Amino acid sequence: MKLVAKLLKPRMKVVDAGANIGLYSLLAAKCVGADGQIWAFEPSQTTFKFFVDNLALNGVSTVETHRLALSDVKGELTLRAEQGFGDLYRHLDYSGNASEGDAVESVAVVTLDDFASSEKIDQIDFLKIDVEGGELCLLKGAKQLLSRSPNVVVMFESEEDWCQRSGCTAEDTFDLLRSLGFGLYSWSKRSENWSTDSRELSKSRTVWAARRPELLQAAVG
Numbered sequence: 001m002k003l004v005a006k007l008l009k010p011r012m013k014v015v016d017a018g019a020n021i022g023l024y025s026l027l028a029a030k031c032v033g034a035d036g037q038i039w040a041f042e043p044s045q046t047t048f049k050f051f052v053d054n055l056a057l058n059g060v061s062t063v064e065t066h067r068l069a070l071s072d073v074k075g076e077l078t079l080r081a082e083q084g085f086g087d088l089y090r091h092l093d094y095s096g097n098a099s100e101g102d103a104v105e106s107v108a109v110v111t112l113d114d115f116a117s118s119e120k121i122d123q124i125d126f127l128k129i130d131v132e133g134g135e136l137c138l139l140k141g142a143k144q145l146l147s148r149s150p151n152v153v154v155m156f157e158s159e160e161d162w163c164q165r166s167g168c169t170a171e172d173t174f175d176l177l178r179s180l181g182f183g184l185y186s187w188s189k190r191s192e193n194w195s196t197d198s199r200e201l202s203k204s205r206t207v208w209a210a211r212r213p214e215l216l217q218a219a220v221g
Helices: 002-007 023-032 045-057 112-118 135-140 143-147 162-165 170-179 198-202 214-218
Strands: 013-017 035-040 063-066 075-081 102-110 126-129 151-158 181-188 192-197 206-210
Touching: 002 126, 002 214, 013 023, 013 151, 023 035, 023 063, 035 143, 045 063, 102 112, 126 135, 135 143, 135 151, 135 170, 162 170, 162 181, 170 181, 181 198, 181 214, 192 214, 206 214
Parallel strands: 013 035, 013 126, 035 063, 126 151
Antiparallel strands: 075 102, 151 206, 181 192, 181 206
């Protein structure tokens, strides 16, 4: 979160996809200030309530909250929490293979491109994604917005096992971002700097994408 805090600046436009209870939304609100904009998405009914309550407890009213899931389709999908994982690892069920004992709920789904069009969002500066394997689908539904956001930095979780739930691989997500002109980076704790090494990327749980690497470098200094 320290890197995010250094990256975000006043008046920036931020999307928090998979907001959970709002840790990143709270941080973003502090960094971008009253002149910035934050759109946060959390589909789980239970978690969304905790999220909204958390914002209120912290006196934050500048985050625009939406109980929606983001993907490359619109309509309704099943949000699934596998038995034993609780609210920590809810994910959209693209397979329809929920097991007995899994917690499921039907949630509204939109694409980020459709949302941006309806809300007249021209471009964004930062996109944080934590959607438990649904990264590729979300990014497919955000290609137009990303294409007109030349300075955007994307931060997303990358777990091969979670990607398989959506019928893809982490490399599929990397390839999509590269096709949109992004370079991919991981943070190396060993060198305390950014790495583009493919082996580092494959091992990193958090991957960063940027067209302008100097924006990432500025967050280090």
